[in-house]
Amino acid sequence: MKIIHSIPEMQQEALEQKKQGKVVGLVPTMGYFHEGHTSLMQIGREQADYLVISLFVNPLQFGPSEDFDTYPRDFERDKKLARKYEADCIFNPSRKDMYPASPLTRVKVHKLDRYLCGRSRPGHFEGVTTIVAKLYNIILPDLAIFGLKDYQQYIIIKQMTEELHYPIKVIAGPTIREEDGLAMSSRNKNLSSEERQAAPLLYRGLQNARQQFLNGEKDVEKLLNTLRDSLHQSPLYRIDYLAVVDGQKLYPKKHAQRGDVIAAAVFLGKTRLIDKIILE
Amino acid sequence: MKIIHSIPEMQQEALEQKKQGKVVGLVPTMGYFHEGHTSLMQIGREQADYLVISLFVNPLQFGPSEDFDTYPRDFERDKKLARKYEADCIFNPSRKDMYPASPLTRVKVHKLDRYLCGRSRPGHFEGVTTIVAKLYNIILPDLAIFGLKDYQQYIIIKQMTEELHYPIKVIAGPTIREEDGLAMSSRNKNLSSEERQAAPLLYRGLQNARQQFLNGEKDVEKLLNTLRDSLHQSPLYRIDYLAVVDGQKLYPKKHAQRGDVIAAAVFLGKTRLIDKIILE
Numbered sequence: 219m220k221i222i223h224s225i226p227e228m229q230q231e232a233l234e235q236k237k238q239g240k241v242v243g244l245v246p247t248m249g250y251f252h253e254g255h256t257s258l259m260q261i262g263r264e265q266a267d268y269l270v271i272s273l274f275v276n277p278l279q280f281g282p283s284e285d286f287d288t289y290p291r292d293f294e295r296d297k298k299l300a301r302k303y304e305a306d307c308i309f310n311p312s313r314k315d316m317y318p319a320s321p322l323t324r325v326k327v328h329k330l331d332r333y334l335c336g337r338s339r340p341g342h343f344e345g346v347t348t349i350v351a352k353l354y355n356i357i358l359p360d361l362a363i364f365g366l367k368d369y370q371q372y373i374i375i376k377q378m379t380e381e382l383h384y385p386i387k388v389i390a391g392p393t394i395r396e397e398d399g400l401a402m403s404s405r406n407k408n409l410s411s412e413e414r415q416a417a418p419l420l421y422r423g424l425q426n427a428r429q430q431f432l433n434g435e436k437d438v439e440k441l442l443n444t445l446r447d448s449l450h451q452s453p454l455y456r457i458d459y460l461a462v463v464d465g466q467k468l469y470p471k472k473h474a475q476r477g478d479v480i481a482a483a484v485f486l487g488k489t490r491l492i493d494k495i496i497l498e
Numbered sequence: 499m500k501i502i503h504s505i506p507e508m509q510q511e512a513l514e515q516k517k518q519g520k521v522v523g524l525v526p527t528m529g530y531f532h533e534g535h536t537s538l539m540q541i542g543r544e545q546a547d548y549l550v551i552s553l554f555v556n557p558l559q560f561g562p563s564e565d566f567d568t569y570p571r572d573f574e575r576d577k578k579l580a581r582k583y584e585a586d587c588i589f590n591p592s593r594k595d596m597y598p599a600s601p602l603t604r605v606k607v608h609k610l611d612r613y614l615c616g617r618s619r620p621g622h623f624e625g626v627t628t629i630v631a632k633l634y635n636i637i638l639p640d641l642a643i644f645g646l647k648d649y650q651q652y653i654i655i656k657q658m659t660e661e662l663h664y665p666i667k668v669i670a671g672p673t674i675r676e677e678d679g680l681a682m683s684s685r686n687k688n689l690s691s692e693e694r695q696a697a698p699l700l701y702r703g704l705q706n707a708r709q710q711f712l713n714g715e716k717d718v719e720k721l722l723n724t725l726r727d728s729l730h731q732s733p734l735y736r737i738d739y740l741a742v743v744d745g746q747k748l749y750p751k752k753h754a755q756r757g758d759v760i761a762a763a764v765f766l767g768k769t770r771l772i773d774k775i776i777l778e
Contacts, residue, residue: 323606323627328603
């Protein structure tokens with residue numbers, strides 16, 4: 219497995235692979251791998267001839283008061299895992315190579331970034347789409363794999379990729395959960411043991427709300443109350459948002475229908491967790 | 499010479515050329531070719547193995563009250579000229595293929611788009627950088643050639659290309675002029691004969707101002723007065739802006755120095771003309 223830090227070297231390597239007719243796959247990550255990441259690597263390994271894992275904690279997608287500094291990092295462990303899952307290459311650029319002193323260029327997907335996390339984290343998705351465009355132009359992948367746990371991110375990146383006509387297939391990987399239902403996230407590491415114990419209430423609430431929907435309840439307020447009831451079983455939760463949105467266009471709904479998504483963002487202490495469930 | 503209308507077909511063709519190790523060159527145009535365009539084609543022909551001319555009048559870079567509808571078009575003539583200058587391919591997509599019904603994605607270069615034409619034409623450069631990113635992703639060029647007549651456009655596209663790490667070399671082509679000094683532009687066709695007669699006063703004014711600078715005058719107001727004096731020789735001019743700006747960062751100057759640019763945008767009747775001269 220190659221470890222490449224330099225942008226021109228990565229570009230050269232990718233071009234070389236493509237000239238040999240190889241299908242290049244990309245799994246973009248911010249590192250601190252868990253089974254969510256490795257499941258994306260497995261999809262990549264199956265579908266690509268040459269699999270690149272990018273590893274870069276992207277400052278542009280963190281707000282000024284967010285957790286860029288405390289975002290967990292462990293490059294040595296990540297290297298071992300990428301090797302275990304048979305990646306061909308880790309691309310791990312420096313911040314100064316990825317961004318000039320005063321970056322001016324942004325890729326933005328309007329409208330879809332107004333809802334859910336886009337509302338709570340202004341500029342976040344612009345940071346995501348800008349870094350993904352950069353990674354696309356450096357790694358020149360034929361396919362790129364993103365986890366469905368970050369559902370809004372997946373929808374926005376898919377829109378950006380298709381609308382800018384990148385010759386890249388965007389593939390969705392499933393949300394991977396702990397045994398008690400907590401969606402895997404690098405941020406889970408920052409939970410105290412008390413917070414970790416309360417964390418499964420989020421997914422349990424989402425499941426209850428979905429069950430209520432499948433039993434015939436379409437009123438969004440009632441579905442969200444069910445979710446809220448679950449969170450209120452612990453005093454540790456602070457709710458950022460709870461919403462039922464259109465599964466493709468992400469606008470909020472008053473009456474739920476199949477294909478909609480119940481999405482939630484909550485704080486447990488200082489740690490922000492997101493999760494979602496599709497109504498189907 | 500191939501004529502390709504379909505985006506996937508163009509992508510396929512470009513990938514095929516690149517797999518054969520060919521250097522792909524792109525001259526992006528809105529058609530109605532003049533010697534400005536053909537000089538860019540000549541540069542492309544020299545530096546690329548496979549030369550693509552894109553021809554698309556991009557609605558996204560025209561404001562609602564601008565001249566999208568009256569922008570001159572002549573595909574048959576353009577085809578002949580592209581063939582004469584030995585292009586390998588014309589890429590001529592439809593509007594509906596290039597833009598979905600409600601486009602959401604934009605590529606924007608901040609700050610550099612605040613000055614000069616960016617100020618007079620809000621959204622114009624965002625339209626330009628968005629379409630150029632799309633063309634890059636469809637035609638996958640190794641080099642792309644832009645005319646220096648649209649100086650701000652060239653600076654902004656260079657910034658976008660480098661900052662998003664496109665593996666593309668941006669090449670500047672010279673401004674080509676009529677014998678009387680008028681910079682060639684597809685829009686010149688829309689001038690009445692009276693307007694056409696007055697048109698060379700713009701470049702003459704720029705030349706006078708540069709001469710004054712070379713004679714030692716650094717005060718921007720005095721340089722612009724010289725340019726204004728030339729324009730006032732005809733009652734037909736309406737000034738949009740006159741400015742001396744930094745040659746790279748485009749911010750306005752009060753005291754001119756070598757490398758700065760005198761830039762002007764004027765209306766002759768309904769036709770907007772731009773021109774510039776570098777202080778060197």
